[in-house]
Each structure stands twice: as C-alpha cells, then as structure tokens.
Amino acid sequence: MNKFFSITIFLGLILSNFSCAQDLKPFDNEIENSLITDEINYEMELVFEDENIIWAIEFFEDNSILATVKSGSLFHYKNGNKTEIMGLPEIYLRGQGGLLDIAFHPNFKENKWLYLSYASEDAGEKGGNTTIARAKLIENSLLDLEVLYKAAPNTRKGQHFGGRLEFDNDNYLYFSVGDRGNRDIYPQDITLDGGKIYRINDDGTIPDDNPFYNTPNSKKAIYSFGHRNPQGMFKHPITGKIWTNEHGPRGGDEINIIKKGKNYGWPKITYGINYSGTTITKKKSLPNMEQPLYYWLPSIAPSCFEYISSDIYPNWNGSLLAGALVFKYVERIGLKDNKVISRSKIAEDLGRPRDIKQGNDGYIYVSIEGKGIYKILPKK
Amino acid sequence: MKYINLILFFFPLFIYSQNDSLDISIKKGKSLYEDFCLRCHMPNGKGQEGIIPPLAKSDFLFKHMEESIKAIKFGGIEGEIIVNGVKYNSKMEKMGLYDDEIADIMNYTLNSWGNKYGKMIKENYVKSLKE
Secondary structure: OHHHHHHHHHHHHHHHHHHOOOOOOOOOOHHHHHHOEEOOOEEEEEEEEOOOOEEEEEEOOOOOEEEEEOOOEEEEEEOOEEEEEEOOOOOOOEOOEOEEEEEEOOOHHHHOEEEEEEEEOOOOOOOEEEEEEEEEEEOOEEEEEEEEEEOOOOEOOOOOOOOOEEEOOOOOEEEEEOOOOOOOOOOOOOOOOOOEEEEEOOOOOOOOOOOOOOOOOOOOOEEEEOOOEEEEEEEOOOOOOEEEEEEOOEOOEEEEEOOOOOEOOOOOOOOOEOOOOOOOOOOOOOOOOOOOOEEEOOOOOEEEEEEOOOOOOOOOOOOEEEEEOOOOEEEEEEEEOOEEEEEEEEOOOOOOEEEEEEOOOOOEEEEEOOOEEEEEEEOO | OHHHHHHHHHHHHHHHHHHHHHHHHHHHHHHHHHHHOHHHHOOOOOOEOOOEOOOOOOHHHHHOHHHHHHHHHHOOOOOOEEEOOEEEOOOOOOOOOOHHHHHHHHHHHOOOOOOOOOOOOOHHHHHHOOO
16 A cells, blocks of 8 residues: 555656656657657638648738738738739749748838748849848739848759748848858858848848948848748747747757847758768857757758747647648747747648748637648637 | 761760760759759658658659659649559649759659669750640
C-alpha cells in the first residue's frame, strides 16, 4: 500500500513536471520532432475556396478579406463573392517570386493607401527583384501606383525574394528582401540589397535615424542585415516590436526580434547545413551577431507568422502561429517570457499554409495553397 | 573513296558536338534544378512519397514526357497521377522558366539518378508545346 502510494506520488511529480511551462529548447536532432503535440480543440471551416496560391491576406474594417494570388492577381472576398481588383503593376513570375504581400496603411480609412510587395522585371538587367509599391485602393481599382523601393540588381534566380510587409506603431513600413540565392555576396554587405530587413517612411522616403543612414555607400533603407529569407513578419501587439521568421538552410529556420542595425549572421553563423548535407559553416555564434530567439530542426519552412491576441481560443492568447510549408500544418508556438515553451500542430494535412492572420473578429484565418481561406473555430 | 574518308573524318566530330551540347545542357539543368526544383523533388530526385512524385526512375516521366514538360511550362498537372504505383495529387506551381531552361532541366532530369534517355530535349520542342 505504502509502496503504491509513493509510486503514485512519484508519477504525479513527473507528470506535473511535464505539464509545467518549461523552456522548450530547439531540438538536437530531427527525431525529436515527435515532441510536437497535436491540437484537438478546433475545427477548420473553409470560408473561400480558391485553387490558387493565396500568398497574403488582410482584413478590411468590415472583416472582408483582401488577398493576393501569387501568379499576379488581387481579390476582395466578401459575403461569398470574389471581386478582382484591377490596376496591378506588371509582375515578374519566377520561382518563388510573383505578387507577394499587402498591407493597409494604419490610416487606410482616410488615405486609402494599400502597400504591395512583388517581384518586378524592368529595363536593364535580365531577371527581377523584390519591389515595394503603394497605390490608392478605390472602388476595386488601384490608382496612383508608385514604386517606393526596388531591390537591385535584377537576377534570374528563383529564390528568396522575402517580401513580407508590416507597419509599426509609428507608421514606419518594414519589409524583407531575401538573399536572392546569392548568400556569399548580399546578406553581409550593407552597400548591397538582399538578405535584409528594411524600414522606410509611409511615403517611401528613408527615415534619417535609420541605422546606416550616415554610412557612406550604404543602402540607407536597411534596418537589419544577415538574413536569409524572411517570409513571416508581425508587429507584437504589446511591445510594438517587429518579429520575423525566416527560411534557413536545412535545419536553420529562425525566429528573430528585429533590432535596429543588428547583424543576424547569415551565412557567417547558422544552425543549418546545405540541403545536400554539406557544411556551410561550423560557427553557430560570433561576436556582434544576433542569436535567434528559436531555431527549427528539422526545418519547417516557415511561410508566415502571426501573434494571437484573441481570447476566442482557450490557452492560445499570447502564442505565435507559423505556416510550415514542408510539413503542411500550422504550428502554434507557446511562449513565456519570450521563450518557446511548447509546439503543437494545427490544420495538419490540409496543404501548404501561405498566410495566417487574426481577423478583426478575433478569429484566425489561414490561406492554404490550392484550397482557399480557412477560419479556425474553437470546438464547442 | 575520298568522300567516305571525309565523312569518316567528320562523323566523330559530329557525334562529339552533339554530346557536348547535351553535356552543357545537363550542366545548366543541374543548377536550374537546384534553384527551382530541388526543394520539393529533393536532391536525389526521389520526391516525397505520396506528396511530391519522384523523378528518379519515374515510370510516369518517361511514359508521359510531353505532359511532364507541359507541367513545368504551364504549372502542374490537374488531378491525380500514379507514379511508380503511388498516387499523387498536389499541383505544382508555375515557375516562370524560359523554354531553353525547361529543356536544360529535362535533360538533367532524364540523365540523373539512374535515369537514362538517348535523345536531347531541345528548346524548339518545348516552345512548340501548347497548353
């Protein structure tokens, strides 16, 4: 009797230990992936069917959805109807490039500015590169389109356009440009585009307190550098900081909080290796280079990033969502004091998630390649 | 006799230049494959079973070559296909590749990971394919 009693206490202690919020370290090997749990208290409701790749979604005030299709079209989804928005610029469809993200100006209601990121080809060198533009969205048309930033030079490479957009609380616009498949040249050189997070004013001018504003020959819009391909970005609703996730090499996907002027290390430091299995560098840290808040092993290929600030889902408020292109699920990342404490799967096997956003109604919406836009509902 | 000698002299050169251009195409195809295809079809061309069809020793690729080239050119194949006895139904996206690049990728794919194909896929052939 006594023996059983102590065993029960012992087991109880172990269990309580596991259920406590503990810091979940990045995995040491790919087998530990099985530690990721399955969420069960939710349902997926398909709200708009679409066979294309919806790369980005945003919400109007009435919670209807504006969505980009990667191959180069823009749609407004409302009450079951789909209306095409006309007046897009010419889009360069190549590999991972196409029409990418959209963002409403924080004061969209008055000024009607919509911000777009896309790959463009223009006169000059062959190929294309990431481009940021804005236009007035009036009655299903884009008017007065102006290019605010174009990364140079053009290249025919198909990878790493970056392209996520996000406004902060001071109306600065942040955007990412990936290393464009040329990791040894671009990410560590602030006189060149690529492998950077940028910060510009809402009219495309460059803030004079940008970190490299006074550095000779620098690209003055750069805010941080040493990135590979950041495709996920959100503004933290409490701190106002910009958070990103980025596609690393094999085993080196990262979560970062973006700090002014900092070097995030790619490709001088990384937790990943080449896709072929060969080494990029043995160094995982170096002085004056930022460590990620978390890295994924194996790589999930994070396509998007969102912070849940809604109380609709029990226990999800304050956690992060990332689309896992490789494994075809949405990953919920539990956080405590900026440390990862849990990882769990949502929407497994539906397809490749491209964008995740919390709507104005507090519900989470996910766009899935070839399927459309889903709403996540808590199970009753 | 003289002519035959001439032909005998030039014939190996002709063969050589054919192989040479195929080699160049395969080489170009390899770097394009690494850029546009490898992430899904994997470095060894084996794909991911049930999700991404294999290209290495793929019965579908050799039996439906025209359809496969069109899939690269116009973006995916509609509906379910069966490759080496396994069902696949995920649409490949259009990569925006030029016709010469598609030919290079085909030449690389058709001559890698145990695949062997006697002929060379040419740019003009890719160009001639309509949706």
